[in-house]
Amino acid sequence: xxSVTQPDIHITVSEGASLELRCNYSYGAxxxxxxxxxxxxxxxxxxxxxxxxxxxxxxxxxFEAEFKRSQSSFNLRKPSVHWSDAAEYFCAVGLGGGxxxxxxxxxxxxxxx
Amino acid sequence: GAxxxxxxxxxxxxxxxxxxxRCDPISGHTALYxxxxxxxxxxxxxxYFQGNSAxxxxxxxxxxxxxxxxxxxxxxxxxxxxxxxxxxxxxxxxSPTPQETQYFGPGTRxxxx
Numbered sequence: 001x002x003s004v005t006q007p008d009i010h011i012t013v014s015e016g017a018s019l020e021l022r023c024n025y026s027y028g029a030x031x032x033x034x035x036x037x038x039x040x041x042x043x044x045x046x047x048x049x050x051x052x053x054x055x056x057x058x059x060x061x062x063f064e065a066e067f068k069r070s071q072s073s074f075n076l077r078k079p080s081v082h083w084s085d086a087a088e089y090f091c092a093v094g095l096g097g098g099x100x101x102x103x104x105x106x107x108x109x110x111x112x113x
Numbered sequence: 114g115a116x117x118x119x120x121x122x123x124x125x126x127x128x129x130x131x132x133x134x135r136c137d138p139i140s141g142h143t144a145l146y147x148x149x150x151x152x153x154x155x156x157x158x159x160x161y162f163q164g165n166s167a168x169x170x171x172x173x174x175x176x177x178x179x180x181x182x183x184x185x186x187x188x189x190x191x192x193x194x195x196x197x198x199x200x201x202x203x204x205x206x207x208s209p210t211p212q213e214t215q216y217f218g219p220g221t222r223x224x225x226x
Contacts, residue, residue, distance in 0.1 A: 034214075043117075043204060044217040090156065099211045100146065100169060103156035 002027040004093055006104035013081050014112045021076040021107050023091030032094035033074040034101065035065055039087045047089075050074060061085070086111045115139065117218035119205050125224045126195055134190040134221045138207030145188050146208075146215060147172075147180060151201035159203075162188060163211060195225045 003026045013019055025031065032051050036044040048059025055067040065076045074091060091104040118137045126132050138145050147159040158172040162182045173179070177196075182188040192199055202222050206215040 032212075036217075043219040044206075046214055046216070049214055092156075094215075099144070099208070099213075099215070100158045100161050100172070101148070101156075101215065102158070105155050 002031070002093060002095055002102050004091055004102055004104040006089075006091055006107050008107045009105070010108045010110065012110040012112060015083050016080050019076075019078045019081045019085070019109070021089050021091075021109070023074045023076065023104060025072050025074065025091075025093050027072075027093060027095065030067075030069060032099060033065075033067060034092040034094065035059065035063070035074075035076045036090045036092060037087045038090065038106075044090065047076070081109075081111055083111045083113055085109060117205055117207050117216055119203075119218040119221050121221060122219065123222045123224075125226065127226055128197060129194055131191065131193045132195055132223065134192075134203050134223070136188045136190070136205030136207075136218060138186060138188070138205070139216060140186075142207035142209050142216075143185065144208045144211045144213075144215075145182060146206040147188070147190050148204040148206065149201045150204060150220070154201075156204075159190070161211070192223075195223075197225050199223060200225045 005024045034049045035047040047063045048057050050067045088106045088108050090106045092101040120135045145162040150156045160180050161169040164185050165182050177193045180190045202220040204220045206217045208215045
């Protein structure tokens, strides 16, 4: 069965520092790949997605992610974190005709001022 | 334009009672998904609709859970004889077609006492 791994449950960074959140997936083919962000009490907001083509994708709020087929990874990056980026981040893969999403367990990001 | 809306935003019920959760997708979106977010299980897929049909119900945890969609629009998730383990946030998402990005609603927080 397919799976998504986010190895870091919690990450703390200082405001202005760079950020990388890790995501690895296990699936026989290249799935659709997504990063969503969830602020407390809110739904999920799409940051970016990869379907095909250029392996470096740009998203909203200054985030980017790079798809690496050889490593089955889709890590999320941001050059300079803002305090408002504190939230929980979910990596997800979409599979099959219905594109149902399988989510990782999430990474909780704390930003220190 | 309007996003995905869900009602109620919060629901408290007693064990054994039935509950109905409603989802209004983005207008024109043919695909609709239900997910559940709980502390123990993370984010899990429940069911997917294409139009009014549900080609994938594989995530429904028991026969106490059912869902329907009418007019290719509104969907209702029904939980019969609720149990405490049903306590979770129930998220609805919609997409223009199954192969496109899913947009999430704010969720319904269900508490079973």
